[in-house]
Amino acid sequence: MALLVIGLPIRKKTLFLAAAKKRGLDTELLLIKRHNDRHLLIPPQGQSVVALKRFIDTHPMPGATIIVVPYAERAHEMEQMLQDFVEYADGIVHRPVPEHDGWPKSLIDNPDNADVEDELYQALLKLLGWEEPIKKSVPSDRFRKSKEDCDDYEILGNALDRCDEVAEVRHAFLKRSAEALEDLCRKKGQVGMSLDAFFTKKRAPLAQTGGMQTSVCLMKGTRLLHQSDSNMHLKEGENTTPQAAARVYFQHLTFKDKYRMYLMYAGPHPDEKPISCDVAWDHN
Structure with missing residues (x-):
């Protein structure tokens, strides 16, 4: 069977192609990528029309299948072609409907901060009969998702090596912390209130003293451009085991008009040895 999926999120490309390859399918994709408050087809609409025509022309046999994922604008020429x-x-053309059979309502309007792209992917597998056991998410996944979604967000060094050792009772705190840091990053630190108030609102208490010191060294080759030292961290759990005392160390800074969020450590209460990371600064 030849298969074309129109509207697969770009983050799911590699995963989906691997699943299709295991099944020996001739598969083509027209991907989507978020741009502000909407998703756009890749390649752009005119080229997508050409790609659709090429698929139809080269797969004239009965049973060739097109799945139209319903979250991106499409050129009107595509409708007649389908x-x-x-x-x-x-x-065969499948047109999934949002809020039916596991398909998310929207990829943009997401008040519960669910992983809607994963919901979409699982619904697509179900439609194709390719259901796979759903991997239980772990706290580090949420931080990695922020890095994938935010250009100004970096995970430094071994920041997540111990993240998933945290006691399950603190997993919700780590999720809230990850969401709060992503929100702070998207707003480039401009939250309209103090950081203490911001993180209190996010239910991820902030400490700006104590704990361990982190250092971010911005480097141009071997030359140090700027060093930022901080004890800033988010915390939940006191007077308990290290695993039940979750800590998230981060720095966010603006240097030469460029904003960056750096995740330094997320995991059980650390041994409080300083963390220092060199970061290549490729901007002028």
Whole structure:
């Protein structure tokens, strides 16, 4: 069977192609990427029309399948091509409906901070009959998602090596912390209130003293441009085991008009040895 998926999020490309390869399918993708408050097709719409026509022309056999994922704008020319594909080429077109059969309502409107792209992916596997056991998420996944979604967010060194050792009772705190840091990063630190108030609102208490010191060294080759030292961290759990005392150390800074968020450590209460990371600064 030949398969074309229109509207797969770009983050799921590698995973989906691997799943298709295991099943020996001839698979093509028209991906989508978020731009502000909407998702756009990749390649752009005119080229996507050409790609759709090429798929239809090169797969005239009955049973060729197109899945139209419903979250991105499509060129109006595509609609007639899809109708003709079904009527004249005995092709199959699936059009999933948001909020049915596991498909998320929206990829943008997400008040619960769910991993809607993963929900979409699981619904797509179900539609194709490719269901796989759902991997239980771990706290480090949420921090990695922020890095994937935010250009100004970096995870430094071994920041997440021990993250998943935290006691399960603190997993919700780590999730809230990850969401709060991502929000702070998206706003480039401009939250309209003090950091204490911001993190209190996010239910991720902030400490700016105590704990261990972290250092970010911005480097141009071997030359040190700027060093930032901080004890800033988020915390939950006192007078208990290290695993039940979760800590998240981070720095955020603006240097030469460029904002960056750096995750330094997330995990059980650390041994409080200083953490220092060199960061290549490629901007002028």
